[in-house]
Amino acid sequence: xxxxxxxxxxxxxxxxxxxxxxxxxxxxxxxxxxxxxxxxxxxxxxxxxxxxxxxxxxxxxxxxxxxxxxxxxxxxxxxxxxxxxxxxxxxxxxxxxxxxxxxxxxxxxxxxxxxxxxxxxxxxxxxxxxxxxxxxxxxxxxxxxxxxxxxxxxxxxxxxxxxxxxxxxxxxxxxxxxxxxxxxxxxxxxxxxxxxxxxxxxxxxxxxxxxxxxxxxxxxxxxxxxxxxxxxxxxxxxxxxxxxxxxxxxxxxxxxxxxxxxxxxxxxxxxxxxxxxxxxxxxxxxxxxxxxxxxxxxxxxxxxxxxxxxxxx
Amino acid sequence: xxxxxxxxxxxxxxxxxxxxxxxxxxxxxxxxxxxxxxxxxxxxxxxxxxxxxxxxxxxxxxxxxxxxxxxxxxxxxxxxxxxxxxxxxxxxxxxxxxxxxxxxxxxxxxxxxxxxxxxxxxxxxxxxxxxxxxxxxxxxxxxxxxxxxxxxxxxxxxxxxxxxxxxxxxxxxxxxxxxxxxxxxxxxxxxxxxxxxxxxxxxxxxxxxxxxxxxxxxxxxxxxxxxxxxxxxxxxxxxxxxxxxxxxxxxxxxxxxxxxxxxxxxxxxxxxxxxxxxxxxxxxxxxxxxxxxxxxxxxxxxxxxxxxxxxxxxxxxxxxxxxxxxxxxx
Numbered sequence: 001x002x003x004x005x006x007x008x009x010x011x012x013x014x015x016x017x018x019x020x021x022x023x024x025x026x027x028x029x030x031x032x033x034x035x036x037x038x039x040x041x042x043x044x045x046x047x048x049x050x051x052x053x054x055x056x057x058x059x060x061x062x063x064x065x066x067x068x069x070x071x072x073x074x075x076x077x078x079x080x081x082x083x084x085x086x087x088x089x090x091x092x093x094x095x096x097x098x099x100x101x102x103x104x105x106x107x108x109x110x111x112x113x114x115x116x117x118x119x120x121x122x123x124x125x126x127x128x129x130x131x132x133x134x135x136x137x138x139x140x141x142x143x144x145x146x147x148x149x150x151x152x153x154x155x156x157x158x159x160x161x162x163x164x165x166x167x168x169x170x171x172x173x174x175x176x177x178x179x180x181x182x183x184x185x186x187x188x189x190x191x192x193x194x195x196x197x198x199x200x201x202x203x204x205x206x207x208x209x210x211x212x213x214x215x216x217x218x219x220x221x222x223x224x225x226x227x228x229x230x231x232x233x234x235x236x237x238x239x240x241x242x243x244x245x246x247x248x249x250x251x252x253x254x255x256x257x258x259x260x261x262x263x264x265x266x267x268x269x270x271x272x273x274x275x276x277x278x279x280x281x282x283x284x285x286x287x288x289x290x291x292x293x294x295x296x297x298x299x300x301x302x303x304x305x306x307x308x309x310x311x312x313x
Numbered sequence: 314x315x316x317x318x319x320x321x322x323x324x325x326x327x328x329x330x331x332x333x334x335x336x337x338x339x340x341x342x343x344x345x346x347x348x349x350x351x352x353x354x355x356x357x358x359x360x361x362x363x364x365x366x367x368x369x370x371x372x373x374x375x376x377x378x379x380x381x382x383x384x385x386x387x388x389x390x391x392x393x394x395x396x397x398x399x400x401x402x403x404x405x406x407x408x409x410x411x412x413x414x415x416x417x418x419x420x421x422x423x424x425x426x427x428x429x430x431x432x433x434x435x436x437x438x439x440x441x442x443x444x445x446x447x448x449x450x451x452x453x454x455x456x457x458x459x460x461x462x463x464x465x466x467x468x469x470x471x472x473x474x475x476x477x478x479x480x481x482x483x484x485x486x487x488x489x490x491x492x493x494x495x496x497x498x499x500x501x502x503x504x505x506x507x508x509x510x511x512x513x514x515x516x517x518x519x520x521x522x523x524x525x526x527x528x529x530x531x532x533x534x535x536x537x538x539x540x541x542x543x544x545x546x547x548x549x550x551x552x553x554x555x556x557x558x559x560x561x562x563x564x565x566x567x568x569x570x571x572x573x574x575x576x577x578x579x580x581x582x583x584x585x586x587x588x589x590x591x592x593x594x595x596x597x598x599x600x601x602x603x604x605x606x607x608x609x610x611x612x613x614x615x616x617x618x619x620x621x622x623x624x625x626x627x628x629x630x631x632x633x634x635x636x637x638x639x640x641x642x643x
């Protein structure tokens with residue numbers, strides 16, 4: 001088990017290297033020039049060229065990539081072109097709101113979606129099932145920003161139950177913190193809920209056909225215990241897998257959600273950095289996100305052993 | 314009063330192309346402590362009969378009618394809660410597939426203990442202690458260690474022993490065993506049968522044994538019910554049934570059993586078989602259900618269904634041509 005964890009963490013290194021190359025190349029190919037942005041509208045081509053040289057952007061592709069990679073290996077994500085702050089510091093300042101949003105969304109989504117899927121499978125073919133599936137289709141097809149604006153309009157502007165936008169740090173207390181996160185979490189979570197509920201339903205339908213469910217019934221086990229004790233644990237592996245894969249949805253959605261609800265997190269940082277072609281920041285954030293994704297999926301693989309005794313590493 | 318009385322049991326399934334009459338008007342009873350075998354080939358309604366007793370048939374598409382009286386109480390009128398209190402407690406069941414009938418993600422001890430906690434209100438610790446005793450009772454070595462293991466760590470024979478332990482944990486009055494040995498190796502089959510017989514004497518439970526293996530029937534049953542196409546076609550004590558089968562279907566079943574040495578001495582080296590298949594149960598059959606495969610069929614058989622008649626004391630059969638005792642004697 002321990003050897004497996006070490007091996008998996010070591011295996012993330014080549015993955016991260018490929019991600020790094022990919023991110024770097026993408027930005028290299030993409031149009032736009034930070035030097036021109038810094039220089040402004042009035043600058044002469046010579047000025048732009050001078051700024052570009054001072055940023056090191058005139059060097060060849062491989063040299064730039066090599067220098068960047070070397071810095072990362074030493075634990076240095078570089079310095080923002082615009083703020084002159086270290087990228088690591090900028091990420092540190094912005095990481096709390098994003099992590100808060102993602103964790104709250106994750107908990108909310110799993111605790112809503114899994115029971116929804118279980119009940120839909122149990123009541124297959126009834127109006128409950130159809131309602132859940134209808135909601136799932138809706139959750140898939142309506143974009144995050146639409147859900148976000150509708151929620152903000154209804155629950156914040158009209159009903160005045162929750163704040164419209166913004167973020168309160170956790171250090172100022174759980175109440176204000178969660179108040180600001182509920183609407184963004186619901187908006188961000190709707191796709192995620194739809195995904196998890198569908199997989200839960202499909203897997204549960206299959207598990208409920210199994211012989212051991214019939215055995216449990218023959219033992220006199222009650223309906224709730226059959227669903228949540230005997231069946232759900234058997235359905236856990238695919239559900240947990242989809243929860244892990246869905247983290248990618250959360251990362252992508254967080255960027256949009258943070259813009260809609262004016263949350264000063266990594267998503268906003270990314271959008272601003274892309275608009276200004278702030279390469280070191282973009283690269284740093286993307287690298288961080290992919291690292292989180294890889295780690296979450298490692299945790300998911302390890303979680304399999306909790307649910308299925310037949311899986312051992 | 315018999316422990317279990319099944320009266321005009323009809324279990325029908327609604328299917329896209331008509332109603333499947335899996336069990337169509339079956340009557341039988343089981344006395345306390347008695348072993349009754351229900352035999353017949355695949356698709357004759359044996360398993361559906363067994364599942365109907367515990368009401369494990371999903372409704373819909375299934376529909377159970379008639380009466381199933383257990384200790385005088387009609388189980389078809391019982392509420393879900395009353396049924397749950399009976400299942401695994403007073404009536405328990407062993408299934409055919411030991412490889413898939415145990416939950417793969419729960420320990421053996423937990424699965425045995427669950428019925429005890431549910432029906433006898435035992436604490437988790439007491440249930441586990443009792444599970445160890447049950448494992449010892451069904452002959453599993455190192456029960457202390459096994460109780461913490463998962464089904465995939467056990468062999469097929471051991472899993473069926475665990476199923477038996479689960480079924481017997483609450484000392485049921487009736488045990489329904491649906492082909493308990495079919496999926497096992499021949500040597501293991503003999504062990505499991507031996508175990509069931511031994512435990513039956515200790516626990517004193519009545520057994521309804523569903524099987525298509527007549528060798529098993531001869532070994533453990535006291536009374537035999539022969540089913541065909543959702544109906545009972547013959548019933549008798551095990552001795553008379555094997556010595557003097559009345560219904561052509563039973564005769565065919567017995568004729569298709571290999572006999573030791575028969576291929577060496579007899580002229581027939583080929584095993585006898587009953588030609589054809591069980592008819593579709595989606596159409597009402599006007600005459601005798603076995604008419605389409607019966608070697609003695611006449612016009613009478615295809616037009617009028619024969620009633621179950623007592624051909625000899627305690628020996629009933631549904632056939633126009635099966636001889637009555639007096640006639641045989643005369």
